[in-house]
Amino acid sequence: MRRLSRTLGPVAVAVLALTAAGCGGGSGSSDSSSSSDSSSSSSPSADSGGGDADLLVWTDSLKIDAVKQVAEDFGEANGINVKVQAISEDLQGSFVTADAAGNGPDVVVGAHDWIGNLVQNGAIDPLNLAPDELSGYSEKAVQATTYDGKLYGVPYGIEALALYRNTEVAPDEPATMDDAIAEGEAAVKAGKVDSALNLPVGELGDAYHMEPILTSFGGYIFSYDDATGYDAQDVGIGKEGSIKAAEEISKLAQSKVLRTSISGDNSIALFTSGKAAFLVSGPWALADVKKAGFDYAIQPVPGFAGQGDAAPFMGAQAFMVAAHGTNKDIAQEFVNNGVNSEDAMMTLYEGTQLPPAMTAVQDQVDDPDLSVFTEAANVAAPMPAIPAMASVWEPLGKAYAAIVSGKDPAATIKSAGDTITKAIADAG
């Protein structure tokens, strides 16, 4: 019986499709399976998860639809069989392991701050885009995807933190972070919201979201030079700017503005349910905020009064060519010409809603919210991609969490600086 149904399955589907078409609702089922001419006479023995695909792309589950669209367009134009797979858990780690074993994808789509680790593992190859091709991308995006003087990824989206405001409870646009906090606290006092400012801290801290505060007070993680990039030998944690930032964080924690109970898991949800006046988050929160049903405004994260500008981290999402893929030529062709085109970038923007990295697409997009993020990303500093950054996230985050929990700010941030310096020295 089961065998019978398997044989009849496609027939039944075909019959259904016919009847549907007959019912006048037939907008011919757009069969989006890529043009597979599987007459591969001498295709290399693809023992990767791609099966008989001529191009295998790995991405995360959020971006799969957009990436699939671009890959299938490329496949149709070139008469090849493409396959896109979503790796939902630890894409970077899975990719490194699979690539070293020789059964990874040909192309991986990921964040630029992986590049340092992927390069030290020999998992990706540099790209050779012509200089005039590169000039079509925002400078920051190219800077982010360039490592050791070589380009390792074609960027398609950029992201940075911005300040969301629920204009129904906080009508005035704040000029500084202090204004925002004051306005938020007034809204809390009036009983309109529970939280003045949702900046994720969490039990274990969140160094990424704390970066605007650190930089506004002149703190930094690694010193940055446009020519040579980040210098892992010059750690700014524990130095003067970071101590000032730590003292401010401590002050904000005492007035219950920063709380360990607000984390990446709940900060967006609390804001969209109207329980917070302000939210510090990236473009990934935009869809939820739009659906929230109240008026909102977005602006770049402002600095504190009398201090420097806040500079959140900028991140770029990019297509990279695997070093040990089975179809490297096709992978290079796809990244160099399939992805690196205005049409593909437009498709990716429409599918992911990330601020585009290609300036031509940026100019076409007419969305004030997104232009805020684009501006924010264009003035932010690229997140360090050097492997030494692995030694920073945890200790720094935990130090922030400890300060928010009431530990002494100066001593805590100094000891975090010592830990980070020692870890970098140990790692060689």
Place this chain on the structure above:
Amino acid sequence: MADLQTSEPSTSSSTDPGPRRPRFTQPGRDGVPALLVKVLFLGVVVGTAIALTPALVGNGSWFFLGAIWVVAAILVATYATGRALPAKYLVPGTLMLALFVVYPIALTAKTSFTNYGDGTRNDKQTTVDQIVGSSVTRSADSPQYNLTVATDGDPASGPFTYFLVPQDDPETVYEGTPDGLEDAPDGVTLDNGRVTAVDGYTILNIKQISAASDDLDEIAVPTDDDTFIVRDGTSEAFEGAPTLVYDEDADTITDTTSDTVYSVAKQGDREYFVDGDGTRISDQSWTANVGLRNYERIATDAQIRTDFAKIFIWNVIFATVSVIGTFLLGLLFAITLNDPRVRGQKIYRALLILPYAIPGFISLLLWSSFYNRDFGLINDLTGLDVNWFGGATTAKIAVLITNLWMGFPYMFLVSTGALQAIPEDLREAATIDGAGGFAGFRRITFPLLLVTVAPLLVATFAFNFNNFGAIYLLTGGGPFTPENPTAGGTDILISYLYRLAFGAGGVQIGFASAVSVVLFVITGVMAALQFRATRSLEDVN
């Protein structure tokens, strides 16, 4: 099929030679269908081995090739002959044990003597190729060429010719071969700045280029100024040259632009190519054997030494309290529901199994949010303002409460089964002898129950001793003190060592394997001691 003797063992006494066993299996008690199933199964086994052989030979995986054929031979020898009756029952379990328990342990032990991890994932040859290959640099004023790959021979084997059209001069066509760049022959069809057909040549499509890429990689079209035309994908090319050269005899890499020589030097537990000042050419290193270095690090690292004792004590407390707590709670429910006077037993049982039925991952993440100080369910319901994960003691209590909830349904099931296995007449006899109620439970029921349950308690202890999920998903090991971000208040050994191995220094799989071996030994010793202790319980009978 000469003698149709059944292969049932003879029941006659041993003095009697008994019927001779047939050499090959025959339709036995279960008749022909069973035999067919057996033949089919063995056919699949042998067929699989045959099907996998070419691929394994191609990859040079001799170990797996041998292993697969040994397994196939064992299975055939066991099931195709009429002998080896005990083996028929033991072989599947033994094979599974070897495959899923022994083999991973052996592999882990083997890895623990290497420095395998981030930055050392490839062998030296691959690393050198990658460093040199990545150094191809585009010449300053190199034009971008539109590339067409063609052949006057076979598309799969060549010889291949490049037809190149500069993108800034779409009317000129060059012909590129390993001998150099020449003006193109006649009979070239240009379309939109790209060669689309050449008389006497076959143009390769994208798939054919990909298939021939190994041969094409050998082709470097030399130009006038010591550079080469390099393929970039399948439709473009540019002029460039690798700036690094590897000298195999001297084992050095030379930078041709600055004449710097990089030689192999050891830094930490790995080797890099470094110049005279110790500056690395790249962060890439390669896998190497480091002997006992990983174990030395566990034994001598000052950080680990100071943290280890504290964490070990909490680890033992965590596992012990989890086992005893869940057992007592599960037992209480089991005894209560075992009483025939309770109505609706099925509903109660179904409800009590619920925590066990929800995937642990999900319930742990949910519990993690329950403890949230300002928005969590627990503080909301009780009206408390406890900062659960902010202090070491409250975080420990939270972990224990959660683990109690996670673990008691299993103990409830086990105890229910064990209780129902105790004969009713024993209890009646005890009651007649005057040991009713609690005394009866303490002297008769509980000891008998322990005989059954004790090994499971040991197994649960071992499981909880390394219960990574319960800690990692709930508290992440926290809270952490500012001066020690590596050892948290609720860390058990496995979560602590996970952080050491996969935290600050990137992924250190070699070190993590050494840690796993050490934990394996610790847990094994503890479980062995406990089993020895539980053996005394069996004197009850």
